[in-house]
Amino acid sequence: MSQKPSLPKGTRDFTPDEMAKRNFIFDTINKVFKNYGYQPIETPAMENLSTLMGKYGEEGDRLLFKILNSGDYLKNIDQTDVTNDNLSKITTTISEKGLRYDLTVPFARYVVQHRNEITFPFKRYQVQPVWRADRPQKGRYREFYQCDVDVIGSDSLLNEVELIRVIDDIFKRLNIDIVIKLNNRKILTGIAEIINAPERLTDITTAIDKIDKIGVEKVYEELRQKGLDEDTIEMLEPIINLGGGNSQRLICLKEIIGITSAGSQGIQEMQYILDLTEQLDIKAEIKMEQALARGLNYYTGTIIEVLAKDVTIGSVCGGGRYDDLTGVFGLPDVSGVGVSFGADRIYDVLTELDLFPEQVQGSADVLLVNFGEQEAKFCLKIMEVIQNSGISAELYPNPAKLKKQMKYANQKSVRFVILIGEEEIKSGQYTLKDMITGDQMNGMLSELINRIKQ
RNA sequence: GUGGAUGUAGCUCAGCUGGUUAGAGCACUAGAUUGUGGUUCUAGGGGUCGCCGGUUCAAAUCCGGUCUUCCACCCCA
Numbered sequence: 001m002s003q004k005p006s007l008p009k010g011t012r013d014f015t016p017d018e019m020a021k022r023n024f025i026f027d028t029i030n031k032v033f034k035n036y037g038y039q040p041i042e043t044p045a046m047e048n049l050s051t052l053m054g055k056y057g058e059e060g061d062r063l064l065f066k067i068l069n070s071g072d073y074l075k076n077i078d079q080t081d082v083t084n085d086n087l088s089k090i091t092t093t094i095s096e097k098g099l100r101y102d103l104t105v106p107f108a109r110y111v112v113q114h115r116n117e118i119t120f121p122f123k124r125y126q127v128q129p130v131w132r133a134d135r136p137q138k139g140r141y142r143e144f145y146q147c148d149v150d151v152i153g154s155d156s157l158l159n160e161v162e163l164i165r166v167i168d169d170i171f172k173r174l175n176i177d178i179v180i181k182l183n184n185r186k187i188l189t190g191i192a193e194i195i196n197a198p199e200r201l202t203d204i205t206t207a208i209d210k211i212d213k214i215g216v217e218k219v220y221e222e223l224r225q226k227g228l229d230e231d232t233i234e235m236l237e238p239i240i241n242l243g244g245g246n247s248q249r250l251i252c253l254k255e256i257i258g259i260t261s262a263g264s265q266g267i268q269e270m271q272y273i274l275d276l277t278e279q280l281d282i283k284a285e286i287k288m289e290q291a292l293a294r295g296l297n298y299y300t301g302t303i304i305e306v307l308a309k310d311v312t313i314g315s316v317c318g319g320g321r322y323d324d325l326t327g328v329f330g331l332p333d334v335s336g337v338g339v340s341f342g343a344d345r346i347y348d349v350l351t352e353l354d355l356f357p358e359q360v361q362g363s364a365d366v367l368l369v370n371f372g373e374q375e376a377k378f379c380l381k382i383m384e385v386i387q388n389s390g391i392s393a394e395l396y397p398n399p400a401k402l403k404k405q406m407k408y409a410n411q412k413s414v415r416f417v418i419l420i421g422e423e424e425i426k427s428g429q430y431t432l433k434d435m436i437t438g439d440q441m442n443g444m445l446s447e448l449i450n451r452i453k454q
Numbered sequence: 455g456u457g458g459a460u461g462u463a464g465c466u467c468a469g470c471u472g473g474u475u476a477g478a479g480c481a482c483u484a485g486a487u488u489g490u491g492g493u494u495c496u497a498g499g500g501g502u503c504g505c506c507g508g509u510u511c512a513a514a515u516c517c518g519g520u521c522u523u524c525c526a527c528c529c530c531a
Contacts, residue, residue: 006504009522059529062455102531130531135455137524139531146531206529294530314530342531371489406491421489435491 010134010142020362021350025343026127028173029147033125036166038149041124043106045131049098055105055328057297063132065099066091099131103148104298104325104338111152112329120153120334127343139313139345148319150338152326157269159337160302160321161276167306167317167339168284174346175355177309178316179285183292184270185299185320187253190263191290194256195235200228205293208240216240239290246274246288253290269301285309298322304339308349316349317341365452366393367409369402371421378425382418382445389449409435416452 007013014022030040046067053061073094081089100106103126111118127147136142149166151159164180171178192201207222214222219240223233242252250267257263270288277286284306294303301321308316319339326334350356366386368379379395386393394414396405402419409417419431432448433440441451 006522057529059455063529132530134529137526140529141531144531316531318531340531345531369489402489403487403491408491410491417490419489423489431489433490438490438492440490 008142010136010140012141012143016362018347021356022343022347023362024356025174025346025350026145026147029170029341029343030125030127032166032170032173033147033149035169036123036149036162038123038125041107041110041126042128043100043103043110043126045099045129046097047100047106047109049092049096051109051329052098052101052105055298056101060101063134064101065131065133066095067097067099069094069096100128101132102130103128103146103340104150104322107148107150107152107338108325108336109329111334112326112331115331118153121151121159122153123149123151125149139348141344144345145343147341147343148338150336152336152338153334155323155335157272157302158276160273160304161280163304163319163337163339164273164277164282164284164286165280167304168282170341171306171308171316172283174350176316176346176349176353177284179287179307179309181287181289181292181305181307182270182273183289183303184266185301185303186262186266187257187270187290188266188293190257190260190266191236191239193260193262195232197228197232200226202293203228204236205291208236208291209293211240211291242290246286249288249290250274266301273302294318294320298325300324302337306339311349311352313345313348313352315342316345363412363414364392364394365414366391366416366418367405367412367414368393368395369405369417369419369421370396370399371419372399375399375421375425379420382420382430385445386418386449389453391449391452418448 033040049064049066052064056063076093077090078093080086081093107124107126111122125148127145129143129145131143134140134142149163151162167178167180188201188205189198192198192204195204197204203226204223207219207226210222211219220233223236224230228236238252238256242249244252250271254264254267258267274286274288289305292303292305294305299320300323303320304318305315306317317339319337321335321337323335324332325336326332368383370376370379376395376399383393383395396408406417408414415435417433417435419433424430428444429442430445430448431440431442432451441448443451
């Protein structure tokens with residue numbers, strides 16, 4: 001019985017054409033990473049659930065894909081837990097592995113496990129898929145690729161500056177106009193301190209973060225809803241409405257939260273990064289955004305988010321500094337900073353803006369027509385010469401009608417077709433057809449190769 | 455996880471208030487053209503109308519459920 005083929009929610013196949021475009025993205029990202037001295041690593045698709053759980057907050061735990069244990073996974077289950085609907089306990093009994101949710105936590109695990117082989121500061125990059133049991137929509141998939149670069153074991157802000165350069169470099173090569181939004185967790189802490197509500201930090205920042213989206217009034221409304229009193233909200237007002245350029249914002253912020261130690265340190269760090277990047281040749285718009293608050297609770301310093309201009313899709317890149325990510329795995333006081341590029345969203349942006357270069361197709365340069373058994377055997381040798389000269393070539397496997405073979409070449413966007421039939425074998429003069437211009441020429445193999453290489 | 459929309463041929467979609475063998479364009483295959491593709495003409499193949507159930511003499515069409523995709527929230531790449 002045949003069944004209707006289907007794919008799990010939020011996952012996709014990639015066609016050869018899409019793969020060519022995706023590889024264009026991966027290639028430029030990898031090239032830039034390498035160019036700045038980062039080294040590649042890979043980690044397994046699955047991790048122990050104990051490694052993953054509790055690292056992404058409650059929300060994150062819910063979005064983790066869990067893998068059912070092999071064998072008789074029900075044998076250790078406690079019936080009273082079943083009757084009591086004790087889901088979390090049942091879950092940990094029947095599942096002890098999960099698919100990775102991001103590349104940062106596995107990297108932290110990696111660093112701790114390999115600490116004796118690693119020379120710090122360790123600059124690594126990692127390009128692998130991650131999985132989230134999120135509800136899919138545009139730009140949001142359940143399986144997607146992250147391209148992470150991190151420096152671990154160095155608290156220098158020069159790393160932040162370098163990452164900004166990496167971001168700028170990559171999007172410059174991809175021809176995407178971007179805004180790099182910067183903030184610092186210490187500034188957020190300062191804000192919370194100054195209004196005397198450090199424990200409300202998350203509530204405040206998630207509300208303020210929506211200012212562009214829902215407007216000032218709604219932000220106030222949400223803050224009230226979350227139980228902040230009018231006095232506190234009034235104190236927040238200058239921060240919420242803080243506008244102008246980066247330097248202007250910093251000056252204002254200094255007046256408001258400069259007296260807190262966290263606040264002043266955050267402002268100092270931000271100032272340092274902005275000063276340095278200003279001297280560099282950076283194309284991207286760099287914008288300090290006091291409302292930027294990325295959800296992951298492990299950021300402790302700089303917070304980075306990159307948005308593509310002219311496209312409404314989530315961020316295409318994001319990250320920040322985390323001072324103690326490896327602490328939970330028993331290696332304290334290792335500071336790291338990194339960002340993650342979302343290859344799938346970059347793909348969507350390039351598609352929407354029609355920015356993929358024409359040349360990204362993955363077809364061969366030449367197709368050798370198959371006129372029959374004898375001719376095909378002859379072509380095999382010719383093909384060897386062509387391929388050894390650096391030109392990709394394929395021989396049509398069946399002696400099909402010429403029309404069919406031409407059509408095949410046309411549809412695969414193979415640029416050149418070489419025809420070698422009985423006549424050509426005798427004379428040693430082969431026929432070359434340019435499929436774009438329609439021009440044909442006759443000549444020795446070396447002449448044809450020269451023509452193709454032009 | 456909450457709320458809303460969607461689903462008809464490989465793709466983009468028609469199919470009015472339920473009524474015979476469900477259509478178009480593009481794509482595909484073959485021929486016109488026995489060594490020349492992309493244009494044109496002709497013919498052809500292809501659909502359990504997402505899936506399951508209900509109402510009805512009769513369901514692609516109405517109702518319920520379920521799945522998918524999309525949108526908003528949440529969160530995020």
